[in-house]
Amino acid sequence: MSLEPVLERIDHDLSQATDRLMELLRIPSISTDPAYKDQCEEAANWLVADLDSMGIAASKRATPGHPMVVGHAGDSGPHLVFYGHYDVQPVDPVSLWEKDPFDPVVEDTEQGKVIRGRGASDDKGQLMTFVEACRAWKAVHGVLPGRITFFFEGEEESGSPSLVPFMEKNARELSGDIALICDTGLFDENTPAITTMLRGLLGEQLTVTGPDKDLHSGTYGGAAINPIRVLTRIIAGLHDIEGRITLPGFYDGVPEIDPGILKQWQALGFDPNAFLGEVDLSEPAGEKGRSVLEMIWARPTCEVNGIWGGYQGNGFKTVLPSKAHAKISFRLVGRQDPVKIREAFRSHVRAQLPPDCSVEFKDHGTDAASQMSISDPAFEKARNALSQEWPNEAAYIGSGGSIPIAGHFKNILNMDAMLIGFARDDDLIHSPNEKYDLRSFHKGIRSWARILATLNN
Amino acid sequence: MSLEPVLERIDHDLSQATDRLMELLRIPSISTDPAYKDQCEEAANWLVADLDSMGIAASKRATPGHPMVVGHAGDSGPHLVFYGHYDVQPVDPVSLWEKDPFDPVVEDTEQGKVIRGRGASDDKGQLMTFVEACRAWKAVHGVLPGRITFFFEGEEESGSPSLVPFMEKNARELSGDIALICDTGLFDENTPAITTMLRGLLGEQLTVTGPDKDLHSGTYGGAAINPIRVLTRIIAGLHDIEGRITLPGFYDGVPEIDPGILKQWQALGFDPNAFLGEVDLSEPAGEKGRSVLEMIWARPTCEVNGIWGGYQGNGFKTVLPSKAHAKISFRLVGRQDPVKIREAFRSHVRAQLPPDCSVEFKDHGTDAASQMSISDPAFEKARNALSQEWPNEAAYIGSGGSIPIAGHFKNILNMDAMLIGFARDDDLIHSPNEKYDLRSFHKGIRSWARILATLNN
Numbered sequence: 075m076s077l078e079p080v081l082e083r084i085d086h087d088l089s090q091a092t093d094r095l096m097e098l099l100r101i102p103s104i105s106t107d108p109a110y111k112d113q114c115e116e117a118a119n120w121l122v123a124d125l126d127s128m129g130i131a132a133s134k135r136a137t138p139g140h141p142m143v144v145g146h147a148g149d150s151g152p153h154l155v156f157y158g159h160y161d162v163q164p165v166d167p168v169s170l171w172e173k174d175p176f177d178p179v180v181e182d183t184e185q186g187k188v189i190r191g192r193g194a195s196d197d198k199g200q201l202m203t204f205v206e207a208c209r210a211w212k213a214v215h216g217v218l219p220g221r222i223t224f225f226f227e228g229e230e231e232s233g234s235p236s237l238v239p240f241m242e243k244n245a246r247e248l249s250g251d252i253a254l255i256c257d258t259g260l261f262d263e264n265t266p267a268i269t270t271m272l273r274g275l276l277g278e279q280l281t282v283t284g285p286d287k288d289l290h291s292g293t294y295g296g297a298a299i300n301p302i303r304v305l306t307r308i309i310a311g312l313h314d315i316e317g318r319i320t321l322p323g324f325y326d327g328v329p330e331i332d333p334g335i336l337k338q339w340q341a342l343g344f345d346p347n348a349f350l351g352e353v354d355l356s357e358p359a360g361e362k363g364r365s366v367l368e369m370i371w372a373r374p375t376c377e378v379n380g381i382w383g384g385y386q387g388n389g390f391k392t393v394l395p396s397k398a399h400a401k402i403s404f405r406l407v408g409r410q411d412p413v414k415i416r417e418a419f420r421s422h423v424r425a426q427l428p429p430d431c432s433v434e435f436k437d438h439g440t441d442a443a444s445q446m447s448i449s450d451p452a453f454e455k456a457r458n459a460l461s462q463e464w465p466n467e468a469a470y471i472g473s474g475g476s477i478p479i480a481g482h483f484k485n486i487l488n489m490d491a492m493l494i495g496f497a498r499d500d501d502l503i504h505s506p507n508e509k510y511d512l513r514s515f516h517k518g519i520r521s522w523a524r525i526l527a528t529l530n531n
Numbered sequence: 532m533s534l535e536p537v538l539e540r541i542d543h544d545l546s547q548a549t550d551r552l553m554e555l556l557r558i559p560s561i562s563t564d565p566a567y568k569d570q571c572e573e574a575a576n577w578l579v580a581d582l583d584s585m586g587i588a589a590s591k592r593a594t595p596g597h598p599m600v601v602g603h604a605g606d607s608g609p610h611l612v613f614y615g616h617y618d619v620q621p622v623d624p625v626s627l628w629e630k631d632p633f634d635p636v637v638e639d640t641e642q643g644k645v646i647r648g649r650g651a652s653d654d655k656g657q658l659m660t661f662v663e664a665c666r667a668w669k670a671v672h673g674v675l676p677g678r679i680t681f682f683f684e685g686e687e688e689s690g691s692p693s694l695v696p697f698m699e700k701n702a703r704e705l706s707g708d709i710a711l712i713c714d715t716g717l718f719d720e721n722t723p724a725i726t727t728m729l730r731g732l733l734g735e736q737l738t739v740t741g742p743d744k745d746l747h748s749g750t751y752g753g754a755a756i757n758p759i760r761v762l763t764r765i766i767a768g769l770h771d772i773e774g775r776i777t778l779p780g781f782y783d784g785v786p787e788i789d790p791g792i793l794k795q796w797q798a799l800g801f802d803p804n805a806f807l808g809e810v811d812l813s814e815p816a817g818e819k820g821r822s823v824l825e826m827i828w829a830r831p832t833c834e835v836n837g838i839w840g841g842y843q844g845n846g847f848k849t850v851l852p853s854k855a856h857a858k859i860s861f862r863l864v865g866r867q868d869p870v871k872i873r874e875a876f877r878s879h880v881r882a883q884l885p886p887d888c889s890v891e892f893k894d895h896g897t898d899a900a901s902q903m904s905i906s907d908p909a910f911e912k913a914r915n916a917l918s919q920e921w922p923n924e925a926a927y928i929g930s931g932g933s934i935p936i937a938g939h940f941k942n943i944l945n946m947d948a949m950l951i952g953f954a955r956d957d958d959l960i961h962s963p964n965e966k967y968d969l970r971s972f973h974k975g976i977r978s979w980a981r982i983l984a985t986l987n988n
Contacts, residue, residue, distance in 0.1 A: 273749065277847045286811035291834045292730065292932025295862050296826035297807065299816035302835040303770065309760065310767035350754065354743035357886040359756035369753035377748045378759040379850050384837035385858060390734045390895040392860055392932075393836050401842060403849055405752050429814040438847040475749025475849075 075215045077527040083210045084519050091206045091519065092180065092189065092512070094124065098160070098198050099178040099191045105140055105161035106232035114140040114228045117160045121226055128209050132224065135244075137236035140228030144247065147208070151220030151530050152452075153250035155489065157479055158201030158257065159230035162193035163504045170506035180512060187512035196503035199510035200256040200495050201226065203518030210523060219530035223250055227479075230257075234478065241486045252452050253483040254525075258473065258495035260514070261342055264465040266521065268457055269493035270335075270446040271371060271472035272480055274406035276415055277438025280423060281399045282308075284431050289394040299430050301398040302383045308426050309400060312376050317361040319376045319404075321418040327409035329445075331372050338469045339367050371472025375405040401438070405474065412440035444480045446490050452529055456492055459524035463517055496521065532672045534984040540667045541976050548663045548976065549637065549646065549969070551581065555617070555655050556635040556648045562597055562618035563689035571597040571685045574617045578683055585666050589681065592701075594693035597685030601704065604665070608677030608987050609909075610707035612946065614936055615658030615714065616687035619650035620961045627963035637969060644969035652958035656967035657713040658683065660953060660975030667980060676987035680707055684936075687714075691935065698943045709909050710940040711982075715930065715952035717971070718799060721922040723978065725914055726950035727903040728828060728929035729937055731863035733872055734895025737880060738856045739765075741888050748849040756887050758855040759840045765883050766857060769833050774818040776833045776861075778875040784866035786902075788829050795926045796824050828929025832862040858895070862931065869897035901937045903947050909986055913949055916981035920974055953978070 084091075103117035104110040118134045118141045125132035125145040132145030140161060165175040173179060178191030189199060211218050225248055229236055241248055261267040284301040285294070314320055331339075346366035350356055360369035369375075383398030385391035404415060416437070423433055446453070448470060460468035473493075480491040496518035502508045541548075560574035561567040575591045575598045582589035582602040589602030597618060622632040630636060635648030646656060668675050682705055686693055698705055718724040741758040742751070771777055788796075803823035807813055817826035826832075840855030842848035861872060873894070880890055903910070905927060917925035930950075937948040953975035959965045 275749075275849065277849075279847075284812070289810060290932065291832070291836060291860060291862065292732075292930070294810070294827065295834050295860075295931060296817040296830055296832040297803075297815050297823045298810060298812055299814070300834055302838050303766065306763035306766040306835070306838070309763040313760065346754075353746060353751070353755060355741070355755055355887045357756075358754050359885070359887070360753040366754045370751065373753055375748070375753040377752050377757055377849075377851055378763070378841065379748060379848060379852075380841035380843050381759050381763070381855065382839045382843045384835065386837050386839045386856070390736075390858060390860070391836060392732065392734075392834075394834055395836075398838065399843070401847060403748060403752075403847070405748065428816070430812045430816070473749070474752055475747065 075219060077524060079214045080210045080523045080527070081520055083214050084206065084516070084523060087206070087210065088516055091202070092515065095189065095199055095202045095515070096178050098202065099193055100176055102176045102192070103161050103228065104164050105229050107164060111140070114161060118143050118226070118228055121160055124205065125224060128212050130208070130224065135240070137240055139236045142228065142236070142240055143224065143226040144244070145224035146222070148218045148221040152252070153221040153223070154252060154254055154529060155223045155225055155248060155250040156204050156254045156256070157225045157227070158204065159197045159227040160201065161228045161231050162198070163196070163231050165192050165506070167506065172507055175508070185511070188509040189512060189515065190507065190509045192508055194508055194510035195497045195501035196508065197230065197257050199515055200497060200518065203496060203515060204254070204256055204522045206519040207522035207526060210519070211526060219526045221250070223248060237479070238482060238486065241482055245487055249487045250489065252450065253489045253491035255477070255479060255491050255493045256495050257477060258493045259497035259499065260495070261469055261471055263498060265342065266460040266464045266468040266494070266496070267471045268453065268460070268468060269473045270448055270453070270470045271407070272444040272477050272493070273371070273374070273472070273474055274410065274412060274441045274443035274481070275476040276404040276406060276412045276440045277401070278403070278416065278419060279399065279401050279436035279438055281397055281434045282427070282431055283397050283434070285394070285396050288396050291392040291394040294394055298394055299428055300394055301431060302395060304428060304431050305381070305383065305398040305400055308423055309378055309402070311426065317359065319374065321415065321422050323418055324374070324415060326414070327411060328374055329408040331368065335470055339471070342469055367472070370474040372407055374407050374410060377403050379403050406443045408443055408445060410443060412442055416440065441476045441478045441481055444484060446492070450490055453492065455528040455531070456494065456525045459528045460494070460521055463521045463524055494521070494525070532676060534981060536671045537667045537980045537984070538977055540671050541663065541973070541980060544667065545973055548659070549972065552646065552656055552659045552972070553635050555659065556650055557633055559633045559649070560618050560685065561621050562686050564621060568597070571618060575600050575683070575685055578617055581662065582681060585669050587681065592697070594697055596693045599685065599693070599697055600681065600683040602681040603679070605675045605678040609709070610678040610680070611709060611711055611986065612680045612682055612705060612707040613661050613711045613713070614682045614684070615661065616654045616684040617658065618685045618688050619655070620653070620688050622649050622963070624963065629964055632965070638966070642968070645966040646969060646972065647964065647966045649965055651965055651967035652954045653960035653965065654687065654714050656972055657952050657954060657975065660972060661711070661713055661979045663976040664979035664983060667976070668983060676983045678707070680705060694936070695939060695943065698939055702944055706944045707946065709907065710946045710948035712934070712936060712948050712950045713952050714934060715950045716954035716956065717952070718926055718928055720955060722799065723917040723921045723925040723951070723953070724928045725910065725917070725925060726930045727905055727910070727927045728864070729901040729934050729950070730831070730931055731867065731869060731898045731900035732933040733861040733863060733869045733897045734858070735860070735873065735876060736856065736858050736893035736895055738854055738891045739884070739888055740854050740891070742851070742853050745853050746851040748851040751851055752849070755851055756885060757851055758888060759852060761885060761888050762838070762840065762855040762857055765880055766835055766859070768883065774816065776831065778872065778879055780875055781831070781872060783871070784868060785831060786865040788825065792927055796928070799926055824929070827931040829864055831864050831867060834860050836860050863900045865900055865902060867900060869899055873897065898933045898935045898938055901941060903949070907947055910949065912985040912988070913951065913982045916985045917951070917978055920978045920981055951978070951982070
């Protein structure tokens with residue numbers, strides 16, 4: 075089955091494809107807000123109907139939360155499992171949107187046409203790049219190139235509570251040769267990327283208690299332990315002066331990057347000064363001797379995401395507080411063991427508590443890091459296909475953030491996942507005025523058409 | 532003029548004195564809340580009328596805020612200037628009061644009779660101990676023992692914005708030989724005290740800024756500086772492991788305590804375990820080698836009164852914040868120079884800022900410490916008078932908190948102040964269900980009668 079007519083069909087159908095995406099974007103499927111439960115159902119129904127319209131058997135599958143959509147097509151060739159999510163982030167503050175977030179439009183901007191609306195980039199627009207590529211294949215050749223399972227989630231923006239149980243329960247149905255996930259971005263506007271390293275995440279909250287009530291610092295100051303002081307000392311001790319994390323055993327399982335990958339990264343022309351300069355910084359603040367790309371893609375971190383205690387209002391209050399709190403997260407890489415690191419962290423904290431202080435921990439969950447084994451030939455095939463569509467050669471890159479679904483495919487279904495997406499850094503996902511470049515949408519569809527062709531060879 | 536008939540008169544008049552106090556307590560003179568402006572006026576009017584009724588020329592004196600009340604009596608003998616305040620704290624949360632805070636009652640409790648209501652202890656009840664002592668003197672002898680200036684403020688609970696300008700403008704009128712301030716407490720129920728050391732206070736707020744906006748810790752974590760980490764490191768460095776404050780020159784002007792005073796303190800029978808145990812602590816947390824009384828009365832401190840930054844809500848947010856904030860106060864003693872210490876603190880912070888971080892400071896004011904020169908014979912006279920009234924000998928004590936009025940008498944009018952009061956630790960000042968022991972009121976009036984007698988000798 076030849077690729078060229080499929081690409082032509084995609085080009086001719088772009089306006090209709092865009093209209094279909096707009097339909098889906100008009101459904102306010104905000105998963106985290108119970109008020110939009112029906113709209114999540116509606117988005118799931120829309121996807122079932124859309125797959126059905128292409129002759130792909132699909133169904134809505136109930137969960138304790140919002141439904142999954144699962145569809146199957148084809149019965150021979152490599153079995154690809156495509157994942158995307160149809161739910162979107164809330165739109166607050168609505169006042170910052172220049173247009174109704176759920177009445178999408180195609181806008182002309184200085185950087186070209188963009189589709190503006192909540193979910194345009196994250197993840198409805200990305201999800202539809204794959205669906206449209208399949209539609210074009212079906213339209214031109216009557217069949218899809220290989221077996222494809224479509225797997226759409228409706229709770230990604232609200233913590234995916236039903237995802238793991240659903241994957242476990244339906245492991246057989248959802249298993250295939252390789253997973254395709256479209257929820258990531260281009261490296262830059264001309265450089266596509268396959269994300270092969272995802273940092274994991276470990277979240278901890280701790281509360282240090284000293285005196286059993288808030289005290290007046292005039293009466294008790296000097297004699298009573300201050301839990302804020304204790305907490306700041308504990309946090310200050312988490313890094314050494316070289317920026318390394320001090321927990322014993324923390325770096326166990328942290329790999330050095332393969333020289334071939336490092337070379338690809340160097341070729342990307344990443345500008346650390348521009349990256350930091352965009353947020354008014356100039357000096358990399360991570361481990362000494364590491365490049366900025368290593369710091370954000372391949373090295374573990376420990377960050378304080380929140381801290382609070384005592385009086386925070388206007389003016390001054392000489393309170394000596396009873397409690398101090400912090401939220402701390404660790405980004406994990408390679409084979410770092412979240413369970414061991416959590417234990418090392420808690421031991422470190424307990425060991426530094428002075429007399430009379432106690433600590434309570436709250437577990438905010440863990441996701442181990444994911445590292446794809448790019449030895450599967452599908453990776454190089456997909457990378458070549460992407461390189462043919464875009465101006466620059468595609469690269470294997472890392473991602474500083476966590477995308478738990480990739481780990482679930484590995485852990486539950488024993489499948490590697492290829493994370494390929496076309497979002498751009500300025501897409502304003504999770505923010506007011508979210509957009510998706512029409513070019514991302516168009517070339518994204520074409521990219522998937524190419525990848526489907528090559529994976530079927 | 533003999534004292535005994537005055538004391539008898541006080542005993543016989545206690546019920547009427549209590550009724551008068553109740554009248555004053557019924558006026559909700561909450562100075563910080565503009566809604567109670569008229570009530571503050573009303574309380575000032577009540578005091579003017581009460582002094583007038585005793586034949587003491589008094590007047591209400593306008594300020595930009597609530598009025599002062601000033602009265603003068605007598606024209607020979609030592610000139611005493613008595614200070615108290617007629618304004619009270621707000622009563623929120625009203626739901627925690629067992630009775631209407633402005634409908635005072637005399638209650639029988641296990642510890643004896645108490646006057647319950649807002650301001651009973653702080654400071655209307657205390658203020659009236661002095662007024663009632665004067666009333667008894669006038670009633671018995673027709674004159675007061677010496678010259679007395681009455682000086683009542685109505686903004687003590689709202690930062691005293693008019694106090695310093697008023698004292699400066701009326702310096703001549705308000706000057707005398709010694710100031711008497713009734714806004715402190717007994718050492719314990721049987722031990723009266725003259726507070727001769729008051730710690731000063733220096734308040735600072737700092738905001739550390741790193742990146743110019745909140746960042747996602749997945750995208751930037753590891754490469755971007757985290758201002759919470761910077762702030763915790765700065766705060767952690769303010770104390771050494773012995774609990775001493777590390778700012779250069781911080782201990783300049785911190786005196787060692789006179790051995791005679793230390794001996795008095797030892798005789799007080801202060802129980803550090805009970806003091807700390809009351810708030811569920813067991814180990815003194817201040818400088819190694821100092822007693823708890825030294826820590827809270829005679830040693831300087833540095834406390835974090837508030838800290839905040841990043842995400843503090845439910846759940847977790849992997850934000851890498853742009854800013855982190857803290858409110859920090861120093862309690863000062865002896866001749867520590869607040870200006871120098873502020874500068875040392877700010878230099879310390881600036882010196883520890885990593886590249887790309889900036890800091891802003893907000894000055895929350897300073898009050899130098901006050902140390903009374905007890906070489907004035909009036910102090911020993913008053914101490915003896917108190918010792919005669921109460922079961923135990925009176926002591927010179929320190930106060931961990933700041934009472935700025937004492938410093939103002941010293942700095943503006945060059946007068947020493949004797950801080951004598953009869954409040955108890957369990958009076959619940961500033962809290963719901965404030966009370967004043969009837970015994971404090973009664974013996975407080977008698978104490979002042981004795982002090983007036985002895986100071987006139």
